[in-house]
Amino acid sequence: MSKEIELKLALPKAALTALRRHRLLQSAEKLGNAVTLINTYYDTASLTLRDRKVALRTRKQGRKWLQTVKCAAVSSGGLSSRPEWEKDFLGAFDFTDVTDGPTAALLDEVADSLVPIFTTNFRRDTYRLNPDSGVEVLLMIDNGKVEANERTADICEVELELVSGKPDDLLALACELATDIPLMPADRSKAERGYRLFNDVPESPVRAAKSAIRPDQSPIDAFKALASECLSQWQANALAAVSEDEPEYVHQMRVALRRLRSLVKLFAPALPDEFVQTWAALLRDTASEMGDARDFDVFLEEVLDPVTPAPMLSETLTNGLRERVLAERARARAEARDRLTHSDQGLRMLRFARALHAMQSNALDASADLTAFALLQMDGLKKRARKRFALAQGPDPDHIHELRVALKQLRYGSEFFLPLFDADAMKPFMAFMRRAQEQLGYLNDVEIARGRMLGWLEASPELSPAAHFVIGWHAPRCLKIRRRILLEVEPMLWGKAAWKRPRKQSKPKD
Template sequence: MADSCSPSREIEIKLDIDPSDALELEALPCFSGEEERQRQITVYFDTPKEKLRRGGWVLRVRQVDGRFTQTVKCSGSPIPIERDEWEEEISGLRPEAKAIARTPLGDVLKGRQIRQLTALCRCDVERVSRTVANGKGSFELTYDQGLVEAREACEPIHEIELEMKAGNLEALFASARRIVRQVPAKIGVLAKSERGFRLADGRINAPVKATPVVLRARMSVAEGFATVAAACLKHFRMNEPLLIAERDAEALHQMRVSIRRLRSAFWLFRPAIRDAKVEAFEDQLRRFTREMGAARNIDVILASLPLDDPARGNLEDNRKRLYSRLIRKLDSRSFRLFMFELFAWVQTGKWRSSKKAMGPLMPFAIKRLDRLWTRINRKAEGLGRLSDVERHKLRISTKKMRYAVEFLAEPFRNLADERARFVNAAEGVQDRLGELNDLATRQELLFGHAHETDRKFRSRHLRAAKRHFGKLRDIGAFWGRYEA
């Protein structure tokens, strides 16, 4: 690699806002200062095999007022608040090999790959920016509106960015908080590049599944929790618009999964994240899970009923009512603030300075897995004698275990085969106990009427759950063989 240029550290918070609410921004004191307007045309590039995206890199060229700037960014966080970036002025709207060589991408891309770089998406936005100072620092406040385009598809962009120039992250969140309290803005979880890549992949207006969490063995406990929590919040926010716009059942399911995963992270990291706020966050997440669960239960029952079943009418009316309540909640000021405060707490909460939070991730996580495994193993011995409620609690514990092991996939890469078999067995247990729970819920929603086929299915699912538990216990606590 040629002599490299030094990176700068970008620290920013994104907020999404509906264009119909954008006029409210002008009434805010922070938007009343002297402004600068510019049109930005930005093109994002990757290799044909998407080597940069898979490696967590972003390569873009931006045109402003006839000048071209090539930027390389890298971040391991699902919601990149802090990123290293390398910028250099170049001669046109295409990456230049010499400028790439002066960044870490010079060691990532070969000469042939640089020549094969292809434009994947393009953003054309009008940016209005101001420099704003508060008592603890200063930041650049921008409002971007325009389009991101890829493969003849496009999507509007309306987002607020707060980029720190001086001060600390707590001060930046304090400024963002004042905006969220006064206008209907929500935490933004997608960079412009990610929006464009989704368009290029044809994944717009479709439910989004959870993506793998990448934890590094040398992380601290605080870094581990923040990474997992950010991934869960991103999963939630990426499905939220589809639920609101189309009442999509799969989007609701994915949002519920995201909160379940987040609550599992709260359990896994609980000894390190205890502070004055954690119980309130857990309580609100628990209540919101129940609200989503009520709607999800009806979706599951409706999917199993014939179209001419007389019970459908009442269930469909209840579905409309529950979905309307959920959508009102998602759009409410109180819920927007809750999600913002949760994200701010994850990133800057006092819990991060505790001794356990600053300790190494893997010894901590392994102790937590041991504790949960003991509980699961003890309950599984008497599976056939458990009540519906007890089996449901066992299912939740198994789900926590599965999610925790999935979170730790990268540190457990040397135990990948055992981890995969453990996760598959845990998923089998979860699915079969879930079927039993669905049968119990179906009976409750259908006024206590159990069909003969339900009783047969119950016996079948119970036997299958026992088989999967047998596989799970045969594999056992494989993490005991972890070596740093």
């Protein structure tokens, strides 16, 4: 058995030439000519192997055939590690070399039921790089297709495989390449893509995963687990947003970045100061770069579309305003796509993954009680929200926005720490927080749209009737929601905290 440690990176086909001309590849050893690799993946008709996270394939490389078995990979930031068994394929499967007992037993059990499920067919260029003393990395450029049930999808990716050295050496090399080339870490394997194609599962925006931290983890270990999930959500949505027009990809990408930024602040007392300062700023800036694209989607769908001038006014009253919003949205989407295809996007992901991988626990962190840490941080978020609530009693809409942000951080903290708390006590609190965020989100959306409309009037005074009509149409609802949400939030902030240890989890002894 070998232990495969690799880093998978996606790139647009248009960047292949620039990659091959990169200084690192120009000085590397090219291992022969490009080869065509035809891989057939096998499983049972009910996809037993996929369900058990085992991949079985045969590969034709020239005249040679190989059989490969792989188990589930632990992947973060595109960096994955998994056990692999490879041997010559002589026309019949042979699993005698599979040293993991449960995997070998599973393969033997289904051996007579295996059928081809999908194929991958791609050209591979391989280079040997020695970026530092004692470090050897194979860089493979794969360009081709995955095919299943007469459906196809493109493959265009780079795999960095560690021959000798440390996993950080892969991330360091990827960061150097991504400085010049639009590379983006990709956690999804060719096998995963093949199965999705076989089942005709369409791409869809990736939402935040449920927290899976444990009370026995240290704060740094919990942070790394949560941050890895946020990073995966960021990566997946950013990668899809490059080619998909569905605005929800950009929205979920920004959700991932906001959650990640909140997570850094939440765990700041346990993290290195330099890490917190660097990434609090970079994550804020990265989310802001996509802000216009999301704002104009919301402007159109939540602010403009519900407004109905008829029957009292002409149905065409808002046409000019709609045209302006559509034009601004098209511009913002183009700018967002340019940002996503720039090398900065993938580089930030890789740098974050590298910083996360390098972060080590210490004796103080290891001795800390994670639940006690969580309770302390949640109390701090609640105190901050109380201060924002007091300011929100005035007429300034910025103070309502600040309250919304404080409550959102309280919600994110609740979601991150949820496995540590009494679930029954948290359910009504979480439900309330979701409703509150929806209401406060509406107020924020209308306020942003109002500011944009008023800002256009000096250069485009003809938009004034429509802009003021839209603002007036939303005003009564905004006033009603603002009054109601402040009344509902007050007892939640000053009442007994919902977060507490579950009954079976006792406090650690002194």
